[in-house]
Structure formats: structure tokens, C-alpha cells
Amino acid sequence: MSAKQISVLLISPDEEIYSAIEGSLANQDNCKFTGQKDTVQGANGSAVSLTALHDVVLFDVDENSDAMLETAQSICDARMPNAIIIALAPEDLPLEKARQLKKLGVDDVLPRKAINEEIVPQVDAIRARRQAQLPAVWGGHATLGKVIAVAKSRGGVGSSLVAANMANELQCKEGFFKKKAANEVAVVDLDFQFGSIAALMDVEESDAMWRMAMEESIPDNAFLEQAMVKAPCGVDVLAAPSRYGPLSAIKEDQISAILDSLKRTHDYVVVDLPRALVEWITPVLAQADRLYLVTDVAVPSVRSARKLMDFYQAENPAIDIQLVASLEKKPLFPAAHHRAASKLLEKDFSYWVPKDDRTVRESVDRGIPLQEVSHRAPATRAIKKLADETRISMPPRVGK
Numbered sequence: 001m002s003a004k005q006i007s008v009l010l011i012s013p014d015e016e017i018y019s020a021i022e023g024s025l026a027n028q029d030n031c032k033f034t035g036q037k038d039t040v041q042g043a044n045g046s047a048v049s050l051t052a053l054h055d056v057v058l059f060d061v062d063e064n065s066d067a068m069l070e071t072a073q074s075i076c077d078a079r080m081p082n083a084i085i086i087a088l089a090p091e092d093l094p095l096e097k098a099r100q101l102k103k104l105g106v107d108d109v110l111p112r113k114a115i116n117e118e119i120v121p122q123v124d125a126i127r128a129r130r131q132a133q134l135p136a137v138w139g140g141h142a143t144l145g146k147v148i149a150v151a152k153s154r155g156g157v158g159s160s161l162v163a164a165n166m167a168n169e170l171q172c173k174e175g176f177f178k179k180k181a182a183n184e185v186a187v188v189d190l191d192f193q194f195g196s197i198a199a200l201m202d203v204e205e206s207d208a209m210w211r212m213a214m215e216e217s218i219p220d221n222a223f224l225e226q227a228m229v230k231a232p233c234g235v236d237v238l239a240a241p242s243r244y245g246p247l248s249a250i251k252e253d254q255i256s257a258i259l260d261s262l263k264r265t266h267d268y269v270v271v272d273l274p275r276a277l278v279e280w281i282t283p284v285l286a287q288a289d290r291l292y293l294v295t296d297v298a299v300p301s302v303r304s305a306r307k308l309m310d311f312y313q314a315e316n317p318a319i320d321i322q323l324v325a326s327l328e329k330k331p332l333f334p335a336a337h338h339r340a341a342s343k344l345l346e347k348d349f350s351y352w353v354p355k356d357d358r359t360v361r362e363s364v365d366r367g368i369p370l371q372e373v374s375h376r377a378p379a380t381r382a383i384k385k386l387a388d389e390t391r392i393s394m395p396p397r398v399g400k
């Protein structure tokens with residue numbers, strides 16, 4: 001797999017730091033180093049314009065200058081999406097000032113003196129992580145897309161229908177013919193063995209995920225570009241494989257890398273989860289900004305939903321789980337079994353997707369979104385409401 005090209009900029013008058021970083025990066029392939037032997041103020045504006053061109057920016061702060069925060073702000077404002085900004089400061093920089101720098105968007109503040117102990121290893125670790133496309137611990141969140149997982153309490157309850165149609169609605173299409181998508185949306189079908197997203201979105205199944213699993217490779221951008229297919233509705237789909245592979249063939253690192261890459265290129269990454277509790281759903285739970293758990297209100301389904309919620313919460317205590325009642329119209333007055341379900345789940349249902357055989361049947365048979373069958377049908381409106389509220393509570397990336 002090809003390593004990603006990465007560029008590092010150092011703005012510092014300190015000769016020692018300059019030669020240490022330049023030396024450590026000199027033998028790295030696909031790594032470009034640019035140095036500006038000056039302070040940010042001394043460079044008189046050119047430092048800021050250089051910042052906009054680099055993946056990693058290290059700059060020297062002058063803690064005695066009144067303009068320290070202003071300078072840091074101008075560097076942070078000029079950053080490329082996802083660029084990492086590191087301030088180099090004296091060891092005794094007051095905690096308060098370090099905090100202020102971080103608040104402005106500086107990813108880390110490193111002691112200027114600890115060249116070989118801190119600065120060089122840190123830059124090298126960022127370079128390695130970026131090039132391997134591993135999860136970015138330093139990523140600027142506002143510039144990353146949101147991961148939305150969709151899980152189900154039983155087979156056939158309608159979770160893939162929710163995932164596929166939510167993805168379509170999240171695009172927020174504009175224009176007279178609703179052709180232009182405001183948001184980039186990807187769907188990843190992690191129902192590795194029985195995925196149905198390809199059929200629902202009218203794309204070919206692909207063996208890319210199967211190959212990735214068998215070859216035990218870490219997927220990079222080139223893999224995803226080749227493996228993902230644009231559905232006619234505009235959503236990018238990473239389909240489940242057409243041939244059978246054991247669930248244990250997929251590894252957590254691979255799923256982390258897929259999500260990490262897609263978060264950088266898409267505003268929303270919708271993940272259709274399998275019902276099986278395999279280890280590699282852990283990175284999805286860790287990265288998910290929200291999880292929709294789709295269930296019906298029959299007692300066995302509600303019991304399974306409860307177990308799943310406990311499992312998901314044990315994996316990620318901070319996970320935001322929202323319940324979707326499928327195949328049910330929202331009752332005007334909750335019946336006893338609705339109340340019993342909410343009590344067992346210790347949570348109310350956030351959304352209701354009514355049973356809508358005619359619209360769903362036509363959508364599934366023709367592989368087109370519910371929206372294209374009928375924008376007024378009950379199922380279409382229910383999933384649109386879910387997607388609209390998702391978009392409002394989790395806005396798309398800034399500075400795409």
C-alpha cells in the first residue's frame with residue numbers, strides 16, 4: 001500500500017531544533033520538510049501563508065510577546081483541514097498560557113529544549129500514523145465527518161432500510177431537481193456475511209472487503225477509492241462482499257483505518273452493523289458519534305435490544321444510543337407494551353418508522369431510495385425526520 005505524502009513545516013529561529021528535525025525526516029520517503037529559520041512575527045506574514053500548505057506545523061512561541069496568542073491564532077486559522085499544529089515553548093511556560101494555546105486550536109505544546117526526547121519522536125510518530133492512515137489521535141474534530149452506526153435487535157427488523165435511506169437524506173440535496181448534494185455521505189456495510197446495502201442502493205457487490213480480510217492489509221485511501229462505488233442516489237457505498245468469508249477474518253485495525261479515512265473525505269459515515277458481537281465492532285463503537293438501535297416493540301426484540309445496549313455501553317460508556325421503533329407508527333398514547341418496552345430499555349424511543357409495505361416493497365425491489373418512490377409516504381417521512389434531526393444536531397464538516 002502506498003504511503004501518504006506528508007509535509008512538515010518548522011518555523012523557528014533555533015538552529016538546533018531545525019537540524020534535528022530536518023535530520024530525522026531526511027531519510028523518510030514521501031515526507032517533505034520545509035524550514036523557516038525565524039519567528040512567526042519575524043517572518044512577517046509568510047509563516048502564516050506557508051502554514052496553509054502543510055500537514056504538520058511546528059512553530060516557536062515567544063512567551064514574552066503580547067502578541068503570542070494573536071500569532072498562534074493566525075497560525076491555527078490558516079491551517080489546512082486536519083493539519084496538526086504544535087507550539088514549541090519554554091519548559092516553564094505557565095499552564096494557563098499552554099491552556100490558552102490549546103483553546104485556540106494548537107494540538108500540542110512541547111518543551112523547546114526536549115528536542116530529542118519529545119519533539120523529534122512526536123513528529124516522527126505523527127508522520128508514521130498519518131502515512132499508515134491509522135486513527136488520528138490529533139485530528140481536528142470540526143474538520144472530520146461524523147460516524148453514525150446503525151444496529152438491530154433482530155434480523156429483518158428494518159435497520160438496513162433505515163441506514164440506506166438515512167444516508168440518502170443526509171446528503172441534503174439542493175436545487176430544483178434535488179440533484180446537487182450539499183454533504184458527502186458514505187455507507188459502510190459491515191454486515192460482512194449478509195449485507196443488503198448493495199441491493200438497497202443498486203450497486204454491485206464488491207470483493208474488496210473480502211480481499212482486505214484475506215490479505216490482512218490495512219486499507220488506505222487508494223484501497224477505498226477503488227473499493228467504493230457511487231450509488232445512483234449519490235452516496236458512496238462500501239458494499240459487503242458477494243462471497244462468504246468468516247467473521248473473524250476482519251481485524252479491528254482494518255475497521256479503524258476505514259473509518260479514519262472516510263471521516264476525512266465525507267461529512268457522514270453511516271455504518272450498517274451486523275447483529276453478531278464481533279471484536280471488530282469495537283472501533284465502530286469507539287468512533288461512533290451516535291448509534292441508532294433499530295428494534296420492534298415485541299418482547300423478544302426489546303430484550304435483545306436491552307442486552308445490546310448494555311454491551312455497547314460497556315465498550316464505550318459515552319456512546320450516544322438512540323432507539324428507533326421500526327414497523328410501528330408513533331402511538332398517540334403509548335399502549336402498555338410501549339411503556340413496558342421503554343421501562344426495560346430505560347429510554348424512550350426517539351423515532352418511529354411505520355410499517356409501509358407498498359412504498360418499502362417498491363423501493364427494495366427497484367433499488368431506489370424511499371424518497372424516489374414517494375416523498376410523502378409514511379416511511380419516507382419518518383426516516384427523513386430522523387436524518388434531518390441528525391444533521392442539525394451533528395453538523396457537517398467545516399472548511400471542507
Ligand SMILES: Nc1ncnc2c1ncn2[C@@H]1O[C@H](COP(=O)(O)OP(=O)(O)OP(=O)(O)O)[C@@H](O)[C@H]1O
Nearest residue numbers: 152155156157158159160161354355356357360364
Ligand atoms: N418500515 C417498513 N415497512 C414495511 N416493510 C419493511 C419496513 N422496514 C423493513 N421492511 C421489510 O423488511 C425487510 C428487511 O429489512 P432490512 O433489510 O432493512 O432489515 P435488517 O434489519 O437490515 O435485516 P437483516 O437482518 O437482513 O440485516 C425489507 O426487505 C422490507 O421488506
Ligand SMILES: [Mg+2]
Nearest residue numbers: 159160191196
Ligand atoms: Mg441488514
